[in-house]
Amino acid sequence: MMNHKEKKFNKIVKDIKSVKIQGARNIAEAAIKAYFLVPSKKAKKILFNSRPTEPMMQNVLDMTGTYTEKEILNHFDSTQEKINKFVLKLIRKNSVVFTHCHSTNVSNALIYAHKKRKKFEVYLTETRPLYQGRKTARELRNAGIKSTMFVDSAIGVALSGEQGAKKVNAVFIGADALLKSGVINKVGSEIVARVAMDEKIPFYVVADSWKFTKEKILIEQRSLNEIWDKAPKNVKIKNPAFEFVPKKYIKAIISEYGVLSYNSFLKKVS
Numbered sequence: 001m002m003n004h005k006e007k008k009f010n011k012i013v014k015d016i017k018s019v020k021i022q023g024a025r026n027i028a029e030a031a032i033k034a035y036f037l038v039p040s041k042k043a044k045k046i047l048f049n050s051r052p053t054e055p056m057m058q059n060v061l062d063m064t065g066t067y068t069e070k071e072i073l074n075h076f077d078s079t080q081e082k083i084n085k086f087v088l089k090l091i092r093k094n095s096v097v098f099t100h101c102h103s104t105n106v107s108n109a110l111i112y113a114h115k116k117r118k119k120f121e122v123y124l125t126e127t128r129p130l131y132q133g134r135k136t137a138r139e140l141r142n143a144g145i146k147s148t149m150f151v152d153s154a155i156g157v158a159l160s161g162e163q164g165a166k167k168v169n170a171v172f173i174g175a176d177a178l179l180k181s182g183v184i185n186k187v188g189s190e191i192v193a194r195v196a197m198d199e200k201i202p203f204y205v206v207a208d209s210w211k212f213t214k215e216k217i218l219i220e221q222r223s224l225n226e227i228w229d230k231a232p233k234n235v236k237i238k239n240p241a242f243e244f245v246p247k248k249y250i251k252a253i254i255s256e257y258g259v260l261s262y263n264s265f266l267k268k269v270s
């Protein structure tokens with residue numbers, strides 16, 4: 001018979017796998033809470049395997065011997081507070097900022113800027129196949145921020161201000177993994193980065209430094225049903241959940257250490 005804590009642990013693992021709990025920060029927070037319900041090596045392994053492209057989850061699980069649950073959770077909050085202040089300074093008055101998928105670090109920073117009375121609007125993608133853009137759109141709307149959603153294939157139109165769209169002034173995107181050579185984030189991020197560079201729009205990565213890893217990161221390939229559940233048998237489908245964005249596209253990384261060039265950030269973490 002499973003006890004109450006084991007049941008709760010299994011529910012969290014299930015919610016991480018199904019992306020009900022999503023985004024690197026939410027996943028790491030949930031994993032820490034789950035781990036402390038039933039602390040063991042096995043629990044760590046099960047949690048890490050629930051989303052392989054999440055080094056911050058791995059990093060915080062590895063810290064459980066040194067830090068308490070509360071200390072780890074406090075780190076996420078204090079980092080967010082610092083990030084909010086840095087992002088506020090980068091958003092220009094009456095500008096359009098662009099984001100992709102749902103990042104807690106990005107959403108919170110935009111909501112903070114709005115609360116500080118900065119006037120700006122947000123363009124965002126729907127983020128197929130799981131529509132995390134809807135979560136972002138709801139959060140921003142609930143906070144009173146004007147947001148406009150585009151289908152993922154309209155990334156070029158949205159960023160360059162074609163067909164009645166305004167030209168975007170800055171991109172703020174989250175990250176799952178910070179590597180020496182660049183970052184990993186939701187699939188589509190690299191095309192956003194390329195278009196942004198082409199259009200001379202600064203591309204900022206907003207991320208907690210605890211997402212940094214020297215490990216080799218496997219990019220998660222998700223179920224084909226998410227794309228087309230009744231696809232004809234001989235139609236091949238690929239569903240990569242994330243992709244790599246080389247550091248050459250990144251204007252700066254915004255973490256608890258400040259707004260730094262990618263190489264300056266690397267000096268802080270390695």
Ligand code: RUB
Pocket residue numbers: 019021022023024025026100101102103104105106132173174175176185186241
């Ligand atoms: C979420 C995603 C987010 C990062 C950063 O992907 O790519 O941009 O995880 O998020 P998924 P945060 O929905 O597949 O988990 O700022 O919340 O850590």
